[in-house]
Amino acid sequence: MVTTDLEALAQRVSVAARSVARSSSLARDDALRMGAEQVLVDAPAILASNVADLEEAKAAGLGATALDRLRLASMAEALRSVAAAADPLGEVLEGSVRPNGLRVERVRVPLGVVGIIYENRPNVTSDAAGLCLKSGNAAFLRGSSSALRTNRAIVTALRRALEKADLPTDAITLVEDTSHATAVQFMRLRGLIDCLIPRGGPALISALLEHATVPYVLDGDGNCHVYVDAAADLEMAISIVANAKLQRPGVCNAAESLLVHRSIAARFLPRAAAALEGVELYGCERTRAILEGVEAATDEHFATEFLSLAMSVAVVDDLDGAIEHIARFGSGHSEAIVTADMVAADRFVREVDAAAVLVNASTRFIDGGELGLGAEVGISTQKLHARGPMGLRELTCAKWVVRGEGQVRE
Amino acid sequence: MVTTDLEALAQRVSVAARSVARSSSLARDDALRMGAEQVLVDAPAILASNVADLEEAKAAGLGATALDRLRLASMAEALRSVAAAADPLGEVLEGSVRPNGLRVERVRVPLGVVGIIYENRPNVTSDAAGLCLKSGNAAFLRGSSSALRTNRAIVTALRRALEKADLPTDAITLVEDTSHATAVQFMRLRGLIDCLIPRGGPALISALLEHATVPYVLDGDGNCHVYVDAAADLEMAISIVANAKLQRPGVCNAAESLLVHRSIAARFLPRAAAALEGVELYGCERTRAILEGVEAATDEHFATEFLSLAMSVAVVDDLDGAIEHIARFGSGHSEAIVTADMVAADRFVREVDAAAVLVNASTRFIDGGELGLGAEVGISTQKLHARGPMGLRELTCAKWVVRGEGQVRE
Numbered sequence: 001m002v003t004t005d006l007e008a009l010a011q012r013v014s015v016a017a018r019s020v021a022r023s024s025s026l027a028r029d030d031a032l033r034m035g036a037e038q039v040l041v042d043a044p045a046i047l048a049s050n051v052a053d054l055e056e057a058k059a060a061g062l063g064a065t066a067l068d069r070l071r072l073a074s075m076a077e078a079l080r081s082v083a084a085a086a087d088p089l090g091e092v093l094e095g096s097v098r099p100n101g102l103r104v105e106r107v108r109v110p111l112g113v114v115g116i117i118y119e120n121r122p123n124v125t126s127d128a129a130g131l132c133l134k135s136g137n138a139a140f141l142r143g144s145s146s147a148l149r150t151n152r153a154i155v156t157a158l159r160r161a162l163e164k165a166d167l168p169t170d171a172i173t174l175v176e177d178t179s180h181a182t183a184v185q186f187m188r189l190r191g192l193i194d195c196l197i198p199r200g201g202p203a204l205i206s207a208l209l210e211h212a213t214v215p216y217v218l219d220g221d222g223n224c225h226v227y228v229d230a231a232a233d234l235e236m237a238i239s240i241v242a243n244a245k246l247q248r249p250g251v252c253n254a255a256e257s258l259l260v261h262r263s264i265a266a267r268f269l270p271r272a273a274a275a276l277e278g279v280e281l282y283g284c285e286r287t288r289a290i291l292e293g294v295e296a297a298t299d300e301h302f303a304t305e306f307l308s309l310a311m312s313v314a315v316v317d318d319l320d321g322a323i324e325h326i327a328r329f330g331s332g333h334s335e336a337i338v339t340a341d342m343v344a345a346d347r348f349v350r351e352v353d354a355a356a357v358l359v360n361a362s363t364r365f366i367d368g369g370e371l372g373l374g375a376e377v378g379i380s381t382q383k384l385h386a387r388g389p390m391g392l393r394e395l396t397c398a399k400w401v402v403r404g405e406g407q408v409r410e
Numbered sequence: 411m412v413t414t415d416l417e418a419l420a421q422r423v424s425v426a427a428r429s430v431a432r433s434s435s436l437a438r439d440d441a442l443r444m445g446a447e448q449v450l451v452d453a454p455a456i457l458a459s460n461v462a463d464l465e466e467a468k469a470a471g472l473g474a475t476a477l478d479r480l481r482l483a484s485m486a487e488a489l490r491s492v493a494a495a496a497d498p499l500g501e502v503l504e505g506s507v508r509p510n511g512l513r514v515e516r517v518r519v520p521l522g523v524v525g526i527i528y529e530n531r532p533n534v535t536s537d538a539a540g541l542c543l544k545s546g547n548a549a550f551l552r553g554s555s556s557a558l559r560t561n562r563a564i565v566t567a568l569r570r571a572l573e574k575a576d577l578p579t580d581a582i583t584l585v586e587d588t589s590h591a592t593a594v595q596f597m598r599l600r601g602l603i604d605c606l607i608p609r610g611g612p613a614l615i616s617a618l619l620e621h622a623t624v625p626y627v628l629d630g631d632g633n634c635h636v637y638v639d640a641a642a643d644l645e646m647a648i649s650i651v652a653n654a655k656l657q658r659p660g661v662c663n664a665a666e667s668l669l670v671h672r673s674i675a676a677r678f679l680p681r682a683a684a685a686l687e688g689v690e691l692y693g694c695e696r697t698r699a700i701l702e703g704v705e706a707a708t709d710e711h712f713a714t715e716f717l718s719l720a721m722s723v724a725v726v727d728d729l730d731g732a733i734e735h736i737a738r739f740g741s742g743h744s745e746a747i748v749t750a751d752m753v754a755a756d757r758f759v760r761e762v763d764a765a766a767v768l769v770n771a772s773t774r775f776i777d778g779g780e781l782g783l784g785a786e787v788g789i790s791t792q793k794l795h796a797r798g799p800m801g802l803r804e805l806t807c808a809k810w811v812v813r814g815e816g817q818v819r820e
Contacts, residue, residue, distance in 0.1 A: 018737065018761070018763070021760075021761075021763070022760060022761055096782060098780070098781070098782060102771055102775060102780075104781055104782070106798075111793050111794075112763065112793070190619065194793050195793065195794060209600065209623040210623070213619040213620070215792055215793065215794045217794065233816070236815075236816040239816060239818055240816065240818060242818075243818035243819055244818075247818070247819050327428065345813075349811055350432060351428070351431075351432055353428070353431070353522065354809070355809065355810060356809070356810035356811075356812060357809065357810070357811055357812070358811075358812040358813075358814070359811075359812070359813045359814065360813065360814045360815055360816050360817075361512055361812055361813070361814030361816070361817045361818075362817065362818045362819050364818070364819040365512060365812060365814075365817065365819060366810065366812070370508070370512075370819070371508070371514055371810065371812075372506060372508060372514070382625055383521050383522070383604050383605065383625065383807040384521075384605060384625045384627065384794060384795040384807065385794040385795040387807050387808055387809070387810075388516075388808075388809075388810045389810075397793040397794065397797050398797055398798070399764070399765065399766070399767065399797070399798075400765060400766035400767070400776065400781065400797075400798045400799075401759055401766075401767055401768075401769075402766060402767070402768040402769070402771055402775060402776070402781075403755075403768075403769045403770065403771070404768070404769065404770045404771030404775075405646075405770055406643070406646040406649060406650065406770050406771070407770075407771045407772065407775065408649055408650055408652075408653035408654075408657070408771075408772045408774070409653055409657050409772050409774040409775060409780070
């Protein structure tokens with residue numbers, strides 16, 4: 001068997017991962033704090049690399065992210081705050097003594113090597129490396145060509161910190177070959193990558209679904225709905241809809257679709273439209289009979305995560321209609337109902353299949369910080385391993401530990 | 411977009427899954443108990459189908475599993491015992507009130523549609539259907555051609571029970587097209603299968619890694635080691651090694667490899683060999699210098715899950731040597747150390763990367779029943795979602811439920 005350069009690199013990361021898994025959280029937190037310092041000390045080199053990346057990206061017609069001292073300061077701050085977070089490792093998830101005297105525990109341990117494929121934004125380099133290191137994992141990073149020099153400079157700073165903390169430098173490793181072929185090879189390092197997290201657009205996700213043989217966790221789209229029920233407090237509904245759509249339209253937990261019970265549509269929709277001034281609305285026929293000048297919504301509109309000042313609107317017959325609509329068009333991210341009707345709220349909570357369901361609250365609350373998980377790796381819309389906001393805990397797994405005094409099976 | 415027959419079928423299963431997810435555990439347990447009854451009532455039809463399968467399989471040179479009344483009785487018994495197990499759903503995994511008053515919970519809910527691809531053994535049909543139904547999921551079953559009639563007869567019985575319990579019959583659905591092309595299409599029903607569990611050999615697993623776009627959980631190989639440390643009680647070590655190898659050699663938690671500290675090898679190995687009489691041993695050079703007539707072990711032997719009366723043996727320099735050997739050749743299933751040295755035990759527990767590590771106990775204890783999980787879906791050697799024995803709990807996921815009084819994000 002021929003070992004490729006990438007495999008040889010992955011093997012080194014794998015060895016480093018075992019050593020990090022054994023390290024104390026004190027050493028890892030030290031490395032994180034020294035990493036924060038080193039990013040600032042190395043700022044001139046990182047910013048110069050970034051300038052070179054920006055120039056080359058511009059010449060090649062690629063997008064690239066400009067860094068400045070302020071952005072480096074927030075990267076350093078993020079590393080310090082991860083260092084200050086509680087250690088997720090070692091938690092005993094359950095434990096019991098079996099009838100034969102075996103003492104059984106399930107203990108939280110690192111995953112091993114966490115691979116991250118990401119595009120452009122160089123802050124992912126330090127954020128992801130920091131979260132991986134905190135949770136006892138090695139970070140195996142594959143960024144984009146348009147940020148290669150910047151990523152390299154950041155990784156160099158972080159590796160210096162690892163060295164100072166007496167941790168293996170390979171625990172934060174950047175793949176410098178940014179070709180598409182290498183990305184595909186990266187997704188197929190089965191046995192060498194324990195968990196792959198893609199941070200990128202639909203093209204990356206479909207490449208992953210097609211080619212990956214390593215285990216992965218997807219950070220999914222958010223086609224989030226707010227359903228305003230017949231029994232909604234309309235003031236509250238307006239405030240929630242406006243917040244969910246407008247507070248930060250470009251993020252995955254922003255609302256993309258408004259569903260309104262037909263019995264209140266005539267009263268509610270004109271006020272909602274006023275509160276959503278500046279938002280391009282795409283409405284169903286019943287919506288358009290109430291709101292003038294709204295463009296007709298197609299199924300495609302209803303299925304779209306706009307991530308911008310646009311929103312689809314449908315009038316539904318009842319709670320069942322809302323649940324059906326969400327089942328058909330939702331992406332399983334965050335779905336909200338506004339109602340004072342306890343039965344309707346409970347049915348919505350039970351029957352809507354999504355990472356998060358909310359009653360009388362803005363979809364914008366579904367993120368790691370707001371739910372108390374601390375720093376966030378992403379928001380998963382898949383059901384296996386991690387569902388919803390992924391924090392440090394989702395970068396770990398469990399190990400069964402069984403202690404006996406010579407027990408054998410009858 | 412053209413909807414294929416398989417997609418149309420999957421859509422029906424998907425609709426049924428939503429209805430099962432809403433059903434009461436009383437109704438599901440009723441269906442399980444009535445299913446047990448119906449399997450016995452339908453015994454003549456099931457056994458006749460099995461005879462037809464056996465004849466056709468024989469003519470085609472395929473393997474097939476013969477059923478009789480006794481086997482049907484144990485299938486029924488398994489369904490009854492799943493009915494009697496505790497409901498895994500609705501458990502509140504965590505809960506808190508956020509500073510802004512939002513009440514946040516993470517609640518255990520069904521996965522949705524669980525797909526199972528399996529070979530030959532028709533008892534998987536009723537076992538898997540039972541576990542899926544108990545955990546509020548729909549079972550979408552794709553068995554092998556050599557058991558098609560038998561599987562169909564079993565599914566017919568179980569669907570009768572669903573009907574009697576007022577649950578949708580599509581909640582247990584068998585794919586009757588057993589072509590390879592359909593299996594591949596099955597693995598690619600993204601959005602329609604929430605979790606795929608393969609029960610089969612290496613060919614199935616590699617097809618899955620290559621083609622699957624749906625999330626899956628792998629039931630992995632068990633190349634399990636017993637390491638006999640310098641500080642081992644040799645009597646205990648002999649008893650554990652013999653139990654781990656001999657008690658049931660054909661299962662994944664049986665030991666396949668024996669590692670022995672060099673300081674005790676000369677004393678221990680002859681006694682171990684006597685206790686392992688009838689087992690074909692493949693030893694390293696140092697083993698062969700102690701045990702006469704043992705065949706030389708290659709790396710391939712050390713990497714092999716024999717599942718038979720064969721075992722590889724290596725003398726290692728020390729605990730580090732044992733840990734390195736396991737890191738190189740282990741499959742991450744179950745690894746045991748025999749020692750009275752607490753430091754060695756703790757290091758082994760921490761540094762060996764496997765679903766389960768055992769101190770002074772036989773590897774044979776790593777299964778769902780022995781660890782108190784009840785009926786077992788399989789044993790996962792992957793790290794995401796489920797690691798180690800998978801019980802009913804591993805057929806569920808979590809949903810975030812957030813309740814407020816109109817909170818919006820600042």
